[in-house]
Amino acid sequence: VSTPHYNQLLLSPAQRDLIEVVLVSPRNPLNIGAVARAMANFGFERLSVVAPYAPHWREAKSAVGAPELLQQARETATLAEAVSQCAFVIGTGTLTHRKPDQPVVTLPEIAMHLQAALRQRGRIALVLGPEKHGLTRDDLSYCHVLLEIPTDPRQPSMNLGQAAAVCLYEIACRSWEVEDDSQGEVCEFPPFDQTAAETMERGAPSALLDRAADLIEETMIAAHYSPESMQAANRYDVRVMLRRMNLSALDARRIMGLFRRILRSLQAPRN
Amino acid sequence: VSTPHYNQLLLSPAQRDLIEVVLVSPRNPLNIGAVARAMANFGFERLSVVAPYAPHWREAKSAVGAPELLQQARETATLAEAVSQCAFVIGTGTLTHRKPDQPVVTLPEIAMHLQAALRQRGRIALVLGPEKHGLTRDDLSYCHVLLEIPTDPRQPSMNLGQAAAVCLYEIACRSWEVEDDSQGEVCEFPPFDQTAAETMERGAPSALLDRAADLIEETMIAAHYSPESMQAANRYDVRVMLRRMNLSALDARRIMGLFRRILRSLQAPRN
Numbered sequence: 148v149s150t151p152h153y154n155q156l157l158l159s160p161a162q163r164d165l166i167e168v169v170l171v172s173p174r175n176p177l178n179i180g181a182v183a184r185a186m187a188n189f190g191f192e193r194l195s196v197v198a199p200y201a202p203h204w205r206e207a208k209s210a211v212g213a214p215e216l217l218q219q220a221r222e223t224a225t226l227a228e229a230v231s232q233c234a235f236v237i238g239t240g241t242l243t244h245r246k247p248d249q250p251v252v253t254l255p256e257i258a259m260h261l262q263a264a265l266r267q268r269g270r271i272a273l274v275l276g277p278e279k280h281g282l283t284r285d286d287l288s289y290c291h292v293l294l295e296i297p298t299d300p301r302q303p304s305m306n307l308g309q310a311a312a313v314c315l316y317e318i319a320c321r322s323w324e325v326e327d328d329s330q331g332e333v334c335e336f337p338p339f340d341q342t343a344a345e346t347m348e349r350g351a352p353s354a355l356l357d358r359a360a361d362l363i364e365e366t367m368i369a370a371h372y373s374p375e376s377m378q379a380a381n382r383y384d385v386r387v388m389l390r391r392m393n394l395s396a397l398d399a400r401r402i403m404g405l406f407r408r409i410l411r412s413l414q415a416p417r418n
Numbered sequence: 419v420s421t422p423h424y425n426q427l428l429l430s431p432a433q434r435d436l437i438e439v440v441l442v443s444p445r446n447p448l449n450i451g452a453v454a455r456a457m458a459n460f461g462f463e464r465l466s467v468v469a470p471y472a473p474h475w476r477e478a479k480s481a482v483g484a485p486e487l488l489q490q491a492r493e494t495a496t497l498a499e500a501v502s503q504c505a506f507v508i509g510t511g512t513l514t515h516r517k518p519d520q521p522v523v524t525l526p527e528i529a530m531h532l533q534a535a536l537r538q539r540g541r542i543a544l545v546l547g548p549e550k551h552g553l554t555r556d557d558l559s560y561c562h563v564l565l566e567i568p569t570d571p572r573q574p575s576m577n578l579g580q581a582a583a584v585c586l587y588e589i590a591c592r593s594w595e596v597e598d599d600s601q602g603e604v605c606e607f608p609p610f611d612q613t614a615a616e617t618m619e620r621g622a623p624s625a626l627l628d629r630a631a632d633l634i635e636e637t638m639i640a641a642h643y644s645p646e647s648m649q650a651a652n653r654y655d656v657r658v659m660l661r662r663m664n665l666s667a668l669d670a671r672r673i674m675g676l677f678r679r680i681l682r683s684l685q686a687p688r689n
Contacts (some may be wrong), residue, residue, distance in 0.1 A: 156568055187579050190570035212573040255592055297427055297591040299461035302483040309456050309583035312576070320568040321526055321592070365594045 156190050156319045165270050167193040169229045171286055172277040173307065174200045180207030180217065181308025181384065182275070187213035187318040188312070195272075197227040209308075226289050227357055228272065234269025235260070236352030236390070238290030239310065240281045241303045248284075248387045249293040254317050257294060261318060269350040273314055278307055288386045289353060291393075352397040356389045359399050362406045367368040369413040427461050427590045436541050437589065438464040440500045442557055443548040444578060447473045451488065453477030458484035459583070460590040465491040466543075466575040480579070497545065498628055505540025506531070507661070509551045509561030510581065512574045519555075519658045520564045525588050528565060532589060536568075540621040542600030544585055548596025549578055559657045560624060622670040627660045630670050632674050633677045638688070640684040 156163070168186055173179050173196065183194060187210075194216060196204065211310070212219045230236045238249065252260060264271050274290060276282035287293060294304065296313055307311070309401040351359075361384050367373040373381045395400070427434070439457055444450050444467065454465060465487060468477065481488045494500040501507045508528070509520065523531060535542050545561060547553035558564060567576065567584055574585070623631075634656050638644040644652045667675070 156570060181577060181580065184573075184577055186572040188567075188569045188576050188580075190572075209577070211577070228586075253591075254587075257520055263632060278681045294458075296587070299427060301461075302455075302458040304483060305459050305484070305583070306452060306579065307481070309452065309459075309580055310576065312580035313587040314585050315565070316525075316587070 151367045157191070157321070158307070158319055160190065162265055162401060164192065164321065165265060165268065166191055167230075167233065167270060167272045168274050168311065168315075169195045169226065169227055169274045170199075170307075171197045171198060171274060171276075171282060172200060173204070174278050175307075176201045176204040176207040179204045179308040180209030180213075180277060181214040181273055181306075182212075182311040183210040183220070185308060185312035185315055187216055189315040191315060192219075196220055196224050197229050200277075212291060226286055227353065229270045230274070230289055231354035231357070232270050232352050233272040234267065234352050234396075235264035236272045236274060236290045237292055237294045238274045238276075238282050238287045238315065239294045239296070240276060240287070240297070241295060245284070247287060249287055249290055249390070251340060252292045252294050252295060254296045254314060255321075257317060258293060258321060264350065265362045267349045269352065271372045272353075273311075273318070275311055275314075285383070288383050289390070291390045293405070294386045299402060332342050348395055350399065351394045351396045354393070355396060355399045359403050359406070360385045360389055362403055364409065366410045366413065367407050369410055375377075428538040428592070429461070430629050431461065434461045434590065436536060436539065437462055438466060438501075438504065438541065438543045439586075440468060440497065440543050440583065441470075441578075442468045442497055442545060442553060443471060444475070444546075444576075447472045447475040447478040447519060447547050448480045449549060449578040450475045451480030451482075451484075452577075453582040454478070454491070455485040456490045456544055456568070456579060456583035456586055458487055460551045460586040462586060462590070463487055463490075464526050467491055468497050468500050483532045495660045497557055498624065501543045501545070502625035502628070503559055504541050504543040505538065505623050506542045507533035507545060507561045507624060508543065508563055508565045509547075509553050509558045510565045510567070510585065511547060511558070512566060513570070514553070516573075518558060520558055520561055523563045523565050525567045525585060526592075528588060528590060535621065538620045539608075540623065543624075544589070546578060546582060553671060553681055556654065557672060559654050560661070562661045606657065615635045619666055619668065622665045622667045626667060627657075627665070627671045630674050630677070631656045632647075632662055633674055633681065637677050637681045637684065640681055 168182060168191060169184060170179060179196060179199070186192065186194060199222065205217050205220070207217060221229070274282065274286070278285060294314070296310060298305065346387065360382070363372070364382055367381060439453060439462060441450060443451060448469070450467060454500065457463065457465060470610065476491070477487050478488060492500070528553070532542065545553065545557070547557060565585070567581060570592055631653070635644070638652060
């Protein structure tokens with residue numbers, strides 16, 4: 148039933164359902180609640196909280212109008228786990244001290260990227276870091292792009308709930324054209340290892356990239372290409388590189404097939 | 419000095435200086451602080467607080483990075499006083515129960531209106547109401563437009579600090595073309611009763627419209643056109659109408675000249 152309303156969210160419910168918000172190690176439960184409230188304001192429902200600091204975060208009073216959303220939020224131990232089903236992972240942050248390894252997109256430009264991701268009907272994660280320091284370099288290695296909110300250089304650090312509100316406003320309301328080809332159907336996404344051709348053409352979900360990365364790492368070690376002192380750095384580089392390549396699920400599986408073969412050859416006993 | 423920064427605010431400092439944020443009767447000082455923080459994030463400095471509830475609001479800890487902004491904020495007893503120098507007053511709210519007397523603009527459309535106001539180099543106010551109930555009908559009678567943030571109809575009520583952040587993001591960062599004709603000069607605005615021709619062509623500031631409204635009211639009473647039982651309603655209608663007319667300062671003065679003459683004639687002793 149469509150209620151007459153003066154203004155409209157531009158994304159359909161099915162499209163909004165593809166977008167998850169992920170909070171990494173938030174310290175203050177009031178901020179988690181504020182994020183939940185902004186999500187409800189802009190019609191988003193899927194929240195994941197990674198390694199929260201306070202145990203009773205689900206009771207945050209600041210989640211005005213969104214207590215169920217908070218109750219139903221997912222809690223995971225790692226960011227990798229939280230974004231495992233997502234084919235496009237957007238990290239948020241500012242560029243104060245370092246040049247990131249991910250392409251940087253400013254918030255007003257995000258539509259273009261989201262559009263491509265929505266067209267592929269892959270899940271999307273918007274990842275926000277902890278209050279004081281934001282996402283670490285390691286967190287960002289799970290992200291396809293780094294999203295920056297334009298701010299005054301004198302005061303770039305935003306409150307977590309306000310940053311989430313601004314991002315979700317941009318995603319839900321700004322004037323970009325999105326073709327909604329879901330036609331009102333409920334978007335039940337198959338798990339990543341389903342082999343239907345349609346699924347294969349979609350962007351590779353994060354967990355599949357992680358499996359590919361593990362296999363590549365194992366191969367590098369087997370080929371004596373990754374000395375122990377370099378293994379952590381190599382693991383990071385492969386993770387970042389795989390996200391930069393914009394692989395479909397099929398691409399990822401082809402790469403894995405090749406590396407499995409190589410690995411087997413390397414491990415085969417030589418006469 | 420321009421610091422190299424990946425992303426940029428689209429409005430120049432001189433343009434941002436024309437935009438004031440006005441909070442009407444905010445209840446929670448933490449929300450006032452949160453608004454101050456968002457203002458600092460997006461490069462705004464002028465805050466007015468109308469009839470605040472808590473006496474020690476200037477000490478709000480939530481004003482991270484913006485304690486001076488809070489210290490320098492203006493406190494006024496009435497909204498009329500807070501917006502007196504503004505030629506374009508934007509009220510915020512949702513349209514849940516009533517059809518407003520002001521034109522409704524959704525946030526993504528505000529650029530067009532701001533552009534016109536900035537071109538006239540008149541001051542602009544963004545007015546946000548108290549947490550629970552928002553702006554009253556009487557508050558809105560001082561506004562030229564009602565700004566609505568598109569939200570999910572199931573949960574339209576936003577947190578004050580988050581609503582401010584979203585509005586200021588849209589105003590400071592979204593991709594609209596603004597000609598900055600200030601060329602870096604400091605925008606010191608003359609008080610409204612300065613008679614320079616240039617000032618006259620600008621939009622009439624709110625205090626000038628209030629003076630015109632007082633004169634019209636006096637005239638209506640003198641002409642026995644406004645019985646006592648109708649005076650409050652008539653006052654409201656005149657206030658709203660004058661804002662709908664989009665008057666320049668010169669227009670307002672012409673109207674006042676005419677009504678002054680009429681009033682004098684009406685009050686002259688008749689033989």
